[in-house]
Amino acid sequence: MPDLRSLCILLMLVAQSFSSVALAATTVIGSKAFTESVILGEIATQLTKEAGFDAEHRRQLGGTRVLWSALVRGDIQCYPEYTGTLRTEIFSNRNISSDAELREVLARQSIWTSESLGFNNTYVLGMRRDRAAELGITRMSQLAEHPALRFGFSNEFMERADGWPGIRARYRLPQQDVRGLSHDLAYRGIESRSLDVTDLYSTDAEIVHYDLTTLIDDGRFFPVYDAIMLCRDDVPDAIRSSLNRLGGQIDETTMRKMNARAALDREPEAQIAASFLRDRLHVSAEAKVQSRIARIWQRTREHLAMVGISLGLAVLVAVPLGIVAFYRRGVGRVVFAIADTLQTLPALALLVFLIPWLGIGYAPAIVALFLYSVLPILRNTHTGLADIPRDLRESAEALGLPRIAMLRYIELPLAARSMLAGVRTAAVINVGTATLGALIGAGGYGQPILTGIRLDDTKLILEGAVPAALLALLVQWVFGWIERRWVTAK
Amino acid sequence: MSCAIAFEHVTHRYQHAVAVNDVSLRVEPGETVALIGPSGSGKSTLLKLAIGLVWPQQGRVFVTDRALAADNLLEIRHRIGYVIQSGGLFPHLSALDNVTLAARYLRRDRQWLDDRIAELAELVQLPRDALDRFPNDLSGGQRQRVSLMRALMLDPAVLLLDEPLGALDPMVRHGLQEDLRRLFQSLNKSVLLVTHDMAEAAFFSQNIVLMREGKIVQRGSYRDLIDAPAEQFVSDFVKAQRGLHAEALDA
Numbered sequence: 049m050p051d052l053r054s055l056c057i058l059l060m061l062v063a064q065s066f067s068s069v070a071l072a073a074t075t076v077i078g079s080k081a082f083t084e085s086v087i088l089g090e091i092a093t094q095l096t097k098e099a100g101f102d103a104e105h106r107r108q109l110g111g112t113r114v115l116w117s118a119l120v121r122g123d124i125q126c127y128p129e130y131t132g133t134l135r136t137e138i139f140s141n142r143n144i145s146s147d148a149e150l151r152e153v154l155a156r157q158s159i160w161t162s163e164s165l166g167f168n169n170t171y172v173l174g175m176r177r178d179r180a181a182e183l184g185i186t187r188m189s190q191l192a193e194h195p196a197l198r199f200g201f202s203n204e205f206m207e208r209a210d211g212w213p214g215i216r217a218r219y220r221l222p223q224q225d226v227r228g229l230s231h232d233l234a235y236r237g238i239e240s241r242s243l244d245v246t247d248l249y250s251t252d253a254e255i256v257h258y259d260l261t262t263l264i265d266d267g268r269f270f271p272v273y274d275a276i277m278l279c280r281d282d283v284p285d286a287i288r289s290s291l292n293r294l295g296g297q298i299d300e301t302t303m304r305k306m307n308a309r310a311a312l313d314r315e316p317e318a319q320i321a322a323s324f325l326r327d328r329l330h331v332s333a334e335a336k337v338q339s340r341i342a343r344i345w346q347r348t349r350e351h352l353a354m355v356g357i358s359l360g361l362a363v364l365v366a367v368p369l370g371i372v373a374f375y376r377r378g379v380g381r382v383v384f385a386i387a388d389t390l391q392t393l394p395a396l397a398l399l400v401f402l403i404p405w406l407g408i409g410y411a412p413a414i415v416a417l418f419l420y421s422v423l424p425i426l427r428n429t430h431t432g433l434a435d436i437p438r439d440l441r442e443s444a445e446a447l448g449l450p451r452i453a454m455l456r457y458i459e460l461p462l463a464a465r466s467m468l469a470g471v472r473t474a475a476v477i478n479v480g481t482a483t484l485g486a487l488i489g490a491g492g493y494g495q496p497i498l499t500g501i502r503l504d505d506t507k508l509i510l511e512g513a514v515p516a517a518l519l520a521l522l523v524q525w526v527f528g529w530i531e532r533r534w535v536t537a538k
Numbered sequence: 539m540s541c542a543i544a545f546e547h548v549t550h551r552y553q554h555a556v557a558v559n560d561v562s563l564r565v566e567p568g569e570t571v572a573l574i575g576p577s578g579s580g581k582s583t584l585l586k587l588a589i590g591l592v593w594p595q596q597g598r599v600f601v602t603d604r605a606l607a608a609d610n611l612l613e614i615r616h617r618i619g620y621v622i623q624s625g626g627l628f629p630h631l632s633a634l635d636n637v638t639l640a641a642r643y644l645r646r647d648r649q650w651l652d653d654r655i656a657e658l659a660e661l662v663q664l665p666r667d668a669l670d671r672f673p674n675d676l677s678g679g680q681r682q683r684v685s686l687m688r689a690l691m692l693d694p695a696v697l698l699l700d701e702p703l704g705a706l707d708p709m710v711r712h713g714l715q716e717d718l719r720r721l722f723q724s725l726n727k728s729v730l731l732v733t734h735d736m737a738e739a740a741f742f743s744q745n746i747v748l749m750r751e752g753k754i755v756q757r758g759s760y761r762d763l764i765d766a767p768a769e770q771f772v773s774d775f776v777k778a779q780r781g782l783h784a785e786a787l788d789a
Contacts, residue, residue, distance in 0.1 A: 442591050443626030447640040447688075448615030457639060461630045 074102040075287060078115050078124035078408075081108040081487070083310045083317070083502060084169065084251055084303065088128035090321035092277055092291055096126075098331050099290040106408070106489040107317075108498055112137050114403060114488065119159065123407035123489075125283045126291065130169055132273035147274065154278070160288055162277035163295030167303045170273040171205070172250045173215075174260040176238055187266040188219055191245070195222040200243040203228045210271060211247065218269045250300050253308035275303075297328050311503055343496075344515055350491035351519065354482045358414045359475050362421030367467065369422075370429025371455065380430065387423040395420070395481050399488050413482065413490035420481060421474035428470025432463025464535045472527035479520045483512065493519070540603060542567045542696050542728030543588055548597035550583055557583040559752035560597070567695070570722050570729040572739035575749035576775070581732040584749075585698045588730065589618050602695050616640070619689025619727075623701040625681040627673035633684045634669040641691050658687045663717060679710040686718075690725075697722075699731040703738070715741060736760070736779035748772060 075096050079089025086107050096103035106124060109115055112133055118124045134154070135144050144150050151161045173188060180186070183194060191197065205211035206228040215221065229237070235254055237243035248255060250262060275298070277291045306324060309315045325331040338346070373380030393401075395416065402412035436459060444458040460467075486494030493512040500508030543565040550558040558580040565571045573581040586592045587599050590611045599606045601614050620626075627636050637658070638651055646654075659666060662683040673681055682702055689697060702718070703711045719742055722729050733739050739746045740760035748755045748763065756768035767773045 439622055439624050439626050440628060442586070443620065443622060444628070445591060446589050446615060446618070446620035446626075448612045448618075449640060449643055450612060453643055457643070458628055462628070464630075 074104050075126070075283065076104050076106055076124045078106045078109050078118055078127035078489070080112065080115060080127075081110055081498065081502060083253070084307050085128055086502075087306050087310060087317045087320055088165070088275065088277075090317045091294065091324060092126060092128065094318070094321050094325055095290050095293070095329075095331065096287050098325070099286055101284070101287055107495075108486070108502065109408060109489050110400075110487045114400065114408065117403055118408045118489075119278060119280060120157070121404075121407045122280060122282075123409060126277055126279040126287075128165075128275060129278050130273040130275055131164075132170065132271045136271070147272075158281040160279045160281055160283065162279070162288070162291050165275040165277070165294050166296040166298045167251060167300045168272055168274050169249055169251045169300075169303070170265075170270045171211070172248050172262040172265065172270070173245050174238070174248045174255060174262050175245050176241070177259050177261045179241070179244060180261040180263075185263065186261070187264045188215070188269070189266050191263070192220055192222060195224075197223055197225075197244045198242070199223050199226040199245045200229050200234045200237050201226065201247045202231050202234065205247040210269075215269055218267050251303040251307055253304065253311040256304055256308040257312055293329055298324075302328075314503065314505060340511070344511065347491060347493050347495055347512070348515060348519070350485075350495075351479070351482055351493050351516070354410065354413050354417055354485050354490055354492055355475065355478045355519075355523075357410075358417035359421055359471065359478055361414075361418050362425055362474060363471060365418075366422045366425035366470075367429050370426045370467075371433065371460075373426065374430050374433040383426065384430075387426050390419050391423045393419075395484050396487070399484060403488060408489040410485075410490050412488055413485035413492075417478050417482060417485075421478055424473040424477070425467065425470040428466045428473070429463065432466030432470075433459055435466065436462045465531065468527065468531055468535055472524070475523045475527065476520050479516060479523055483516055541565065541600065542569070542602060543730055544600040545584065545587065546598045546600070548584075548587060548594045548599060550580075550587060550592055550594050556752050558587065558594075561752070561754055562597075563747065563754060563757075565696075565728050565730055567728050568726045569745060570731065570743040571745045571747055572743040573730065573732045573747050573749060574734065574736060574739045575755075577734070578751075579749040580752040581749055582700050585620075585700050585730060585732060588696075588698055589615060589620055616644070616692050617694045617696060619686075619692075619694040619697045621682070621685045621689045621697070621699045621702045623704040625673070625685040627681055627685055627688070629673050632670055632672055633676065633680075636673065636684060637669070637688045637691055639688075644692070654691060655687075658690055661690070661721060662686050677710070678706050679714060682706065682714060686721075695728060697727050697729045697731075699729065701732050701734065704734070718742070736776060748775065750775075 077089050077093045077096065079085040089105050089107060093103045093105040109118065109124075112129075115124070115127045115129075116138055119127060131147055131150055134150060139150070139153060142153065144153060147164075154161050173191075175185065185191065185194070199212075201212050206226075208214075212226065227243075234243060234246040235258055238246055238260065239258055245263075248260070248262065254260070255262060277294065279288055279291065302324075306320050309320050310317055369383055373383045398416045398419065399412055402415055406412040406415060440458070440462065444454050449457065482490075482492050483494035483497055485492045486498045493516040495512065496508045497512035497516075500506065500510075500512065541564045543563075545561050545563045548558055548561050549556065557578075561580070561584065563571075563584070573584060575581055583592060587594055588601060588606075590599075590606050602617055604610060604614060606614060627633070628639075631639065634655070637655065641651060641654070655669070659669065664680060664683045664687065668676060668680050668684070673684070676684065686702070689699075703714055706714065715738065722742065729742075731739075731742060733742075736746075744759045745757065746760060746763060747757045750771055756763060756772050758766070763772055763776055767776070
């Protein structure tokens with residue numbers, strides 16, 4: 049007899065065996081989803097380890113909001129941030145004028161701030177080195193003397209008050225040839241000499257790659273985005289003083305070169321961080337670079353844990369719910385309305401929405417995947433029951449079996465094929481959606497995909513995408529086998 | 539026991555139509571009654587009323603002298619065997635599991651089950667190996683024999699048969715008709731059988747009940763229906779049933 053219990057048990061076992069990821073007493077350091085943040089996070093992690101603590105780097109967790117709320121909740125203990133970002137994004141309503149004031153505001157929220165790491169990652173204007181030398185330009189105020197210069201700015205920079213409109217007013221710039229275009233095109237325009245000046249971030253790797261000169265903001269127009277480390281107050285003093293050793297150690301050129309090594313030379317961030325610590329702080333940090341097999345295996349476990357646990361929970365909830373929805377039509381309408389609505393929420397929005405409650409990592413990923421799995425299983429359970437032919441249902445009733453026995457011996461087995469198809473759909477969707485888990489620190493196959501997109505590295509993207517596709521096929525095959533083995537109506 | 543099945547002024551309406559309209563009918567113990575009539579005349583609904591698949595809006599239904607009610611429904615169903623045209627066998631269970639499901643649920647012991655299966659297989663003339671197969675692997679005739687075994691498993695006092703032979707081809711049907719009549723006679727069950735075939739009704743029973751639009755038009759033997767029709771419809775119905783035979787013979 050088809051037995052759904054054994055299926056549930058199987059799923060739970062799979063989930064359980066992969067979910068043993070304990071993080072107790074480890075200092076977790078986060079980083080945002082761009083290269084510079086990942087390198088700084090890696091440096092902080094290795095430095096913490098060197099100080100004798102257990103540390104883990106949750107890399108490329110997403111944007112400022114995600115990291116900030118993770119820090120406040122205590123899901124991570126430290127992460128690299130910029131003073132300008134804190135002022136404009138986190139405390140935008142407080143009008144904080146100085147770094148000293150910012151430190152005080154943070155301290156009141158039990159957040160400790162390291163000394164400035166030594167660089168200011170803000171907007172700068174860049175020119176070809178030879179072109180700048182030819183005109184003798186080193187400072188932004190000098191641009192006013194050359195009205196024929198051709199400017200090409202990123203579209204965002206064209207619009208922002210602290211972009212082109214602002215510098216034009218501050219420096220009284222007379223240039224007429226000013227175009228808005230994408231960053232990539234701007235670099236190419238500069239390289240081919242069809243543009244003279246473009247906007248950049250002061251630590252962009254491209255500054256190294258295209259050999260650009262950055263102009264000094266002598267009118268002090270651009271806001272300051274000093275890099276710092278943020279930690280929670282409860283992080284041990286020894287770790288904090290260890291991180292403070294970074295104070296003033298990373299200037300713009302150093303950071304720019306490290307970014308270039310990661311983005312252009314494809315050097316692993318861990319290795320870049322280790323060589324920085326060795327050269328600058330004479331710290332013998334170890335760059336632990338996992339082998340590809342070990343990496344894939346770890347991500348497979350993370351991915352399976354997410355998919356398995358969420359799917360198991362969804363089966364446990366959606367099957368009974370589907371049965372109730374079938375027999376109680378009023379309940380059914382409410383249940384389906386809720387499940388349908390949940391399904392329409394964009395995955396990314398749902399994940400970010402869950403972070404304030406559940407923090408980062410497995411919990412929000414599993415809850416989100418669980419919510420997405422409920423509808424297909426629920427609907428197919430309901431359909432499976434509704435599709436039982438009337439004469440079979442009446443024959444079953446005529447045997448004089450009580451409700452619950454009918455459900456167990458007749459109705460559920462007859463609906464099993466449809467229910468299993470629902471679980472299968474949910475599983476395949478989950479395998480794909482779980483790649484988004486990497487955005488909130490749950491790891492999985494999304495991790496290399498995310499890194500690959502960040503570094504524009506196709507090989508890395510495939511390192512996540514291929515196993516994910518294979519896993520989806522495997523899931524299809526396993527469910528096909530279960531169906532043939534247990535559920536096929538003879 | 540004064541009666542096996544009794545309908546007392548029973549009315550059942552589906553959403554838009556009256557299926558059974560103020561019907562009173564008794565089936566005595568050991569008696570076989572054949573229900574006949576055009577489609578939609580309420581024959582099948584009457585059977586469903588007897589086993590509680592539908593409930594009357596008016597009137598009462600008695601089975602083995604007990605009024606059908608929610609609290610005695612399961613118990614009464616155990617005293618009724620129900621066979622439908624399609625057999626109603628559960629495709630996920632073997633023939634044997636189909637037959638024994640209710641008995642196993644009622645925790646009849648192994649020995650009892652084995653004895654009963656052997657006895658019933660003999661009775662309905664089903665080869666032993668057919669019991670190990672799944673319904674989809676059985677022939678139409680075998681399926682109905684299995685369905686009959688399932689209906690008889692708990693040794694019910696009453697059999698409700700809803701066109702049990704309707705889906706079978708003529709040869710198989712003829713064989714089963716013989717077997718069924720022998721079975722009714724030997725088991726001494728009370729049988730209420732629905733058919734749309736007058737010859738079959740006459741073959742099984744001296745007690746034919748002709749229905750039309752939810753009402754009983756006439757009850758009597760085949761002879762009675764021909765010789766003393768209660769109204770014109772009875773003659774028309776009998777004639778229509780005989781018509782094809784007659785025409786075929788004339789040609």
